[in-house]
Amino acid sequence: MQKLQILSDAAKYDASCASSGTTKRNSSGGGLGSTEGRGICHAYAPDGRCISLLKILMTNFCTFDCAFCINRASSNVERARFSVEEVVSLTIEFYRRNYIEGLFLSSGIIKSPDKTMEDMVRIVKTLRIDRAFKGYIHLKAIPGASPKLVEEAGLYVDRLSVNIELPSDQSLQNFAPEKDAVEIKKAMADIKGSIASASEKTLQTKRSKTFAPAGQSTQMIVGADASNDTLILQRSASLYSGYGLRRVYYSAFSPIPDSSKALPLIKPPLMREHRLYQADWLMRFYDFRFDEVASATKDGMLDLEVDPKLAWALGNRGRFPVDVNRAAREVLLRVPGFGTRTVERILSARVIKSLAYDDLARLGAVMKKAKPFISARGWSPRMLDEEGLRSRFVASQQLSLL
Incomplete structure (x- = not known):
């Protein structure tokens, strides 16, 4: 329990543990776990389901000395290490108690x-093969591993991830000289290639691999x-x-004890992190x-007072108003207050009748x-200038915050 306290706390700085996009594994023939169940909420799927994950580091010992990391080699933090068997046992026992539906596993480098x-491979292989665990598993690949x-x-896992860490290669070299940006990109490219290869059906089995x-x-x-x-958004694109x-996850930097003078104090x-997620959403789904x-930024920074979609619309007043009964899908997606589902409903409803103001709210x-x-x-609408x-x-x- 002491190890669990240390290593779950050490894992909290990694934001990339959402479980969206998985497919349900075949649970026939027995086995444990399901990504479709309900439990303690730690992450959200796109459809709103709560996904509970055991989120831990295998160890917070690390031979790397990344300036921004609380678990860096020179950091004076309490250390702990799980054995392979302990992680497997924790995952299974937590699932039996209905605490979790899956595992998010990362580690310092030992x-x-x-x-x-x-x-880490032994852990996920043991869970899947020896313990018949069917729950969600997200594994953080180790930079520089074979x-x-x-x-x-x-x-054996549902999702793999490799952290890019910082928005520029130069920043990575400055703050984490033992990590290689080229190596990280190569690992991402290899994973992309393996995912693409697995989706192709083989001549022998006529089925794709998982x-x-x-x-x-x-x-x-x-x-x-700086x-x-x-x-940041250019790098994400x-x-x-x-x-x-x-998905790209954005994690607001948290000042850490005894950190480099080059890091901010x-x-x-947090609103900056939130705006980045909103802007990222526009690129992915809108x-x-x-x-x-x-174009909606000022001096390269997103507006903290209004969301990026609204900021873009305010800066492009000449494109509005949009006629909801005639506009194409891509135009409707740019209207503030219209989500993707709302746009699909508008496109379907206007085939039947001409939509009025009250229809849109419904x-x-x-x-x-x-x-x-x-x-x-x-x-x-009554036309107002951008500033007004x-x-x-x-x-x-x-006023809504009061």
């Missing part, structure tokens, strides 16, 4: 990347270096297009290009945001 990765070990791990069915993700620390939001990532505002999101639109940007049957409209939204938001 002896060598290969030795650490070997132990590609064969990472490939083997992918056969390799990390929930894909791969990564994490970037925000606020540890990178602005535009640079490159990762999505180049490596087929399911205060934590960046068909926004990176340059469109970047279809799920947030009309408080949308009404200055749309026209509908019986409704035309922005001031109104900011004032409304401040």
Whole structure:
């Protein structure tokens, strides 16, 4: 229990543990666990399901000395290490008690990347084969480990991830000189290739293999270096297009004891992290290009007072109002207050009848945001300039917080 307290606390700095995108494993013939059940909430799937995960490090001992990491070699923290058998036992026993539905496993580097990765592969292999564990498993691959070990791990886990750590290669070299940006990118490329290969049906079996069915993700620390939001989002766009990532996670830097003087002394505002997630969402699900999101920034930083979609709309007043009964899907997706589901409902409903203002609210639109940007049957907005409209939204938001 003492080890668990130390190593679960040490794992809290890794944000990339959501379990979205997995497919349910075949539970016929017995076995433990299910990604479809309910339990203690630690992460959310896109459909709103709560996914409970045992989130731990195998060890917080580490031979690397990354300046931004609480578990770096020079850090004066209490250390602990789980054996392979202890992690397996914890996972199974926590599942039996209905505490968890899956495992998120990362680790500091002990002896060598290969030795650490070997132990982590033994854990997931034992869970799947010897203990018939069918729950969700997310494994954090160790930088510098043999590609064969990472490939083997992918056969037993739902998701693999390799942390990019910082938005620029230069920052990584400055703060984590023992990590190699080229090596990290190669590991991502190898995982992408293995996922693609596994999806192809073989001539012998006529079936595809299972390799990390929930894909791969990564994490970037925000606020540890001088990178602005535009640079961060540009890096994310490159990762999505180049490596087929399911998700980039953003983690606001937390000042740590006895840290390098080059690191900031205060934590960046959490709203900055939140805005990055919103901007990332626009690129992933709303068909926004990176340059469109970047155009809504000021001096490379996202507006902390209004969300990125609203900021973009305010800066492009000439494109509005949008006629909800005629506009194409990609145009409707750019309307503040319209989510992806709302847009699909509008497209379906307007085939049957011409939509009025009140119909949009019933279809799920947030009309408080949308009404200055749309026209509908019986409704035309009063045109306000960008500053006047922005001031109104900011004032409304401040009142709602009182």
